[in-house]
Amino acid sequence: MNIYDIAKQAGVSIATVSRVLNGSPNVSPKTKQKILDIMEKEDYTPNIFARGLGLNSIKMIGVLCTDVADIYYAKAVSIIENALRQNGFDALLCCTGDALDDKKKYLDLLLAKRVDAIILIGSPFKEKFDNSHIEQVSQKVPVFIINGFLPFDNTYCIIGDEKEAMHQNVLSLIAKGHTEILYLYDAETYSGSQKIDGYTLAYTDSHLTVRPELVVKVPKNLLASVQKVKELLLKMPSISAVTASEDLLAVGAMKAITELGYTIPEDICVIGFNNSLLSECTSPTLTSVDNRVDILCTTAVNLLIDVFSGKSVANKITISSKLIERESFKL
Amino acid sequence: MNIYDIAKQAGVSIATVSRVLNGSPNVSPKTKQKILDIMEKEDYTPNIFARGLGLNSIKMIGVLCTDVADIYYAKAVSIIENALRQNGFDALLCCTGDALDDKKKYLDLLLAKRVDAIILIGSPFKEKFDNSHIEQVSQKVPVFIINGFLPFDNTYCIIGDEKEAMHQNVLSLIAKGHTEILYLYDAETYSGSQKIDGYTLAYTDSHLTVRPELVVKVPKNLLASVQKVKELLLKMPSISAVTASEDLLAVGAMKAITELGYTIPEDICVIGFNNSLLSECTSPTLTSVDNRVDILCTTAVNLLIDVFSGKSVANKITISSKLIERESFKL
C-alpha cells in the first residue's frame, strides 16, 4: 500500500495525495476528505524512508547522554523525550558511557542517522578533544547542550546556575559558623567545575582560604563514598558540614557520619545536589539543590523548536537553581 | 556527496560502491580498498533514508516503556540500548505514560517509523484492550515483552520469576512466625499479579488464609505510601512484616514504621522488590528481590538478534529472581 494505490482509488494523482500528506493548503476540501477517508480505510502509513529521502528529515533528534541508568539523566531523558514527542519529534537515544572516544563515535553515529539535531546531557567536557568535534558536528545540525557551555555558532547552551547555588549553600554554612566544609564531587564536568567555583567563591567572599584537602573526588558509588568520608572524618574531625555534587555522594556521607556515631544535622550537616528521589528516602531527609532539570530540558526543547522555526534565539540561557530544605540542613 | 560521486572518483559503477557499503564479498580487494579510502577522505556517510528505502530497514528498534524517569525502567532502557547498539541497532525511545490509549497510539507511531521490532517493558496489560492490538502489531514486526506474557505468534516474552520470589519471601516470613504480612503494590501489571499470586500461594501452602485487607494498593509515591502504611499499622498493630512490589513502597513503609516508633527488623521486618539503588540508601538497608533486570534485558536483545538471524527461539523464557539480603530482613 503506497501513495500510488491511494491515488488510484481516489482517482487523483500522487501529487495530490502527497499534498494532503504534507498538509498543503492547495487541495480542495472534497478531495482532501476523500483521500483521508481512503487512507483511514486502508490503514495507510506513509513510508518514512521515502519521506526522509524527499524531505531530508524524519523529525528525529539524537539524545546523547552518559548513562540513562543514572537517576538524574533518566529524569532528563524522560522530560526531553516527552517534550520532543509533543512537538512531533522522535528521540533517538544514545548512551555513551564515560569514554570520550566513544562520545566522538556516537556523535558521528547520530549524524549518520541523519538526526535533525542533537541534545547533549551531562557530557564530560574534557576540554580540547571533544569540543572541536562538537564544533564540527554543529556545522551540520544544531546542538543543544544541557549543563555545558561551548561558544559555537550553532550550539545552544542551557545551564543551571549551579555555581551560584553552591555559592549560597556555602555562604549559609559559613554564616552558621561552619568553616571546615567538605566538598565531595564525582565527575569533572562543566557543572562540576561550576560548583567548585561556587564553593571557592564563598570562601574568598568570607575572607577564608579553601583547604584543598576538603575538596575531594569520589567515585559515584555509594560504598566508595561511605568509605572515603569515614576516612576523611577520622582524619579531620573538625569537619562540621558536607556538601556534595550529587545526592548519592551526600547519602554516602550521611551513612559514614551516622556510622561513626555523629548525628545529622546536629554534629554535621549535609547538603546534596540534584534533589533526587534519594533525598526523600534517607533519614533524616536530605536537603538538596534542585537544579531544575525539568526546566532545563523543556527549555532546551523549546529552543530547538524555535531554532527550527527560524526564530533567532539566545545561545546561552541560565536557569536558577533552588535549595530544597529538608532535615539534614536548615537555613 | 553521494554514491555517484564516490563511484566517479573511484572510476567504478555505483553498484560496486554499494557492494562495499554492504560488505558484499564479490568485490576485488584492490577496488574495495580504493573505494574505502575515498569514502574516508570525503567523509562520506551513506544516506540512511535511501538505504532504508532499498533495504526497508534502518536497524532501529522501538523501545516502549511507561516512564524512563522511573529508576527501574531507566536501568532496563540503559541495558537494552547498550545491548542493541553493540549489535548495530539503534533504540527509538518511546515513553507512553500510564494511559492505555496512548499505548496503542505509540505502538502505531513506532510502526509508522518502520522500526524493525518493538521491545516492551513494564506495560500495564489491562487485558482485552491492549492485547489484541499488540497481536496486530506483532503481525508486522516481532514484539519482545519484558515481564509480560502474551501468547501470540511473533511475540517473545522474557519473564522474571517473581511469583516464585514472592512465594519464597512469604514462606520465609511465615516460617519465622509472621502471619500478618502486609503486601503493598502499585500497579496492576503482569508482574504485579504474579507477585500477588506468589503471596497467596505461600499462605495456602501454609494452610493460612489471606486477609484481603493486608493486600493494599498504593500509589507509587513516597509520601502516599508513608501515609497509607501509618494508617494501616495503627489500624492493625498485629502486622509484623511488610513486603512490597517496589522498593519505593518499601521505603515508604520503613519511614512509617520508624516514625511510629517501631524498629526494623526487630518489631517489623520489610522486604522490597527490584533491588534498586534505594535499598542501599536507607538505614537500615533494605532486603530486596533482584529480578535480574539486567539478564531479562540482555536476554531480550539476544532473542531479538536470534529471531533476525532466522533461528527459531522460545516464545517464553523465565529467569529466576534472587533475594538480596540486607538489614531489614534476614533469612
Next chain:
DNA sequence: CCGTATTTTGTAAGTGCTTACATAACTTCA
C-alpha cells in the same frame, strides 16, 4: 459571456540507495 486571476490538479524529474540480471574479466586445467 469572456478574459483574467486564482485555485486545484497533474506531469515528471529528482532523492540516494539496493539488487537481479547481464556482461566482462580473470582462473584453471586439460
Next chain:
DNA sequence: TGAAGTTATGTAAGCACTTACAAAATACGG
C-alpha cells in the same frame, strides 16, 4: 591455448516519496 568455470563489474529497474512547473478547472468582474 582455449573452453568451462569463477569472480568482478556494470546496467537499469526498482523503492515510495516530494515538489517545481505546467496545465486545467474554477471564480470573478465587467
